[in-house]
Amino acid sequence: MDIFAGAGGLGDGFEAYGRGQEESGPFTVSLSAEMDPHAVDTLRTRAFYRSFSAPDVPRSYYDYAAGRRAVPWTEDTEQVWRQASNRACQLKLGDKADDRTLDERIRQIAAGAERRNLPWVLVGGPPCQAFSLVGRARNRGNRAYVPEADDRFYLYEHYLKILSRHRPAAFVLENVKGMLSTKIDGHTLFEEIFESLHRPGGRSGPRYRIVPVVQSGRQDGDWQPKDFLVRSERLGMPQTRHRVILLGIRDDIPNHIKPLMELDSAPTVGEMIFGLPELRSGSTDTPISSWSSFAPKLLAECSRIARPFDRETAKHLRLMSSIAGLGDDPGTGGPWIAGRVAGKLPTHLAQFIRDPRLHGVIQHEARSHMKSDLMRYAFAAAFAQIHDRSPKGAKEFPEELHPEHKSWGAPNRFVDRFKVQRANWPSSTVTSHLAKDGHYFIHPDPLQVRSLTVREAARLQTFPDNYIFEGKAGAQRKQVGNAVPPWLGHQIAGVIHQALK
Known part of the structure; x- marks a missing residue:
């Protein structure tokens, strides 16, 4: 119990x-x-799933996960649903x-x-x-x-x-x-x-x-x-x-x-999330009609700002800007992305997390941010790739990228405010703050310029890929973090x- x-x-x-x-x-x-x-809604949905052995989980559960059904049960399994629901109070x-x-x-x-x-x-x-x-x-x-x-x-x-x-x-x-x-x-x-x-x-x-x-x-x-x-x-x-x-x-x-x-060793962020579909952030204050046009300009501008401050990071951002517009727009994802999930999970977690019957990814959607935050994300992710750590507050961010916060420049304040989850290390503690702004959970790839999705955070928490978190995105992030x-x-x-x- x-x-x-x-x-x-x-x-x-x-x-x-x-x-x-x-x-x-x-x-x-x-x-x-x-x-x-x-x-509680999440617990009830999961109790329904756990009411069956793996091969017998009804197709209706997966259709519900993919948004093709309003409920995970059918007339044939409604009684199972009622019994499962009664186990969560x-x-x-x-x-x-x-x-x-x-x-x-x-x-x-x-x-x-x-x-x-x-x-x-x-x-x-x-x-x-x-x-x-x-x-x-x-x-x-x-x-x-x-x-x-x-x-x-x-x-x-x-x-x-x-x-x-x-x-x-x-x-x-x-x-x-x-x-x-x-x-x-x-x-x-x-x-x-x-x-x-x-x-x-x-x-x-x-x-x-x-x-x-x-x-x-x-x-x-x-x-x-x-x-x-x-x-x-x-x-x-x-x-x-x-x-x-x-x-x-x-x-x-x-x-x-x-x-x-x-x-002696632990799985890394890259091992856990790099097999999921690549995404990019949306913007809350700047229309993005074409990612192949928007992304190179954003990264080039970030490189210009960084050049007098950190030449190596600026050089890396310039390289990223030259390849950012290549290929198709990855999109911002969504509640369901159909298709085969690539990548190889750590051996001891692969069977625990993967579900061959899922045929897609659930709850893998990037949130939107202000353009100024996207600039900070791009700089922080590039900085982390060069220095193998996140930039520490005002001292390690170019002044043009400082947020408008009266305490930003105070000593020992906000040193982890923009934290990159580095690809070759375990993540920091996933917390309920994930539901607020995502600044502590920046994706390690500078080309994706975003914070982690619900599904990526769930993988870092070792939730199976078929685990459905109920509620809106903020409620889902809070549940994963707690x-x-x-x-x-x-x-x-x-x-x-x-x-x-």
Whole structure:
């Protein structure tokens, strides 16, 4: 059961574990609870997909993904849709009525599992805005902000109540690394949560052994807070996403956890997204009647501006301008692009992400930007190709490309404002800021002059290509940015399965 489920990345990773072409895996998401309505719609659509083995997913699902149908089910599969929809609930934890509803749903499902002698697992990540380093920095600027009065600090208590009342065999609690250093009333929040999870409900509650997901080299009981920090790029993911993950096994289950081993290398941005169709941005303030005319002029102008500032980047931009007008207009993409998807994904992710029945790409559409931002994107992407890093704020942008922002030139401000996701490295952390302006997620190809699409961000998060995010583009980006990478969930599922089976 997945609470604070978001778009369902953690739960989907569990369902994907051990799932073959013809059979289901050992885990089924029986309940997802989430308060965002768009994410709930996403959870329902995905629950419908997961109701079938891979070859039996109905054609109607793929027609829906391609925009050829208004709904993913037909008359023949409507009952399956209703059952799948019932597994995803729009609930806000902390609301008394919703808390009662969730408690009753969990009680029913847990009782059914107990009758069948099946262990069940609670997973989830309480919303992390109050714990995140960025959120705390923002809150410090608000004189009226009182941490002890912020309800978001205490959402984990709902998690504790579920553990206490319903005693799952295991649990997974995920949150941002800022949890390790957050303090309330002078106490470290992580230590308080860690101790509470050992004995949720106090003396009368269940007891859990809490262990790190990743091998630390320390003995059981000697864990340090940093042992619970999981670095995604060291577990085969194309992203430097660092999260705290607490894994608990009920004390009466004698089996030991075998933690994951870190890897020496990680997939890169280029490996994950360069096989997708090339696109280009649209412009919000300058009509583009011909990309073959517009792009060379934009890159040449950018080269002229850069020449007295950075000759190597300017030279590279001049080269890009000479080839920008060649070939057909790539277009800005769309909700569906038919055709075969090229490129070769990393071996361990290829089968997990690709779907040979999809025959196209969903939700791969570039957003439009002001021409001035397109100039900054072009400069930043070319700079990154020359210097193997993004330009750092005002000091490394030509003055003509400085945005009209009163704090732009202040020391140590906006140093990552225009961040390129370099092709030969894992991406930076994909966040919900993706929904706002895209400046932190610039495509590495200067010829495409754009930010990442929903599908590209989803690939960096290791979502399968057939994963449909519901809602408008902004809601889709927010869901992708807030999600737990499914490939991480897949690996955690393997750790727990070995202990429970």
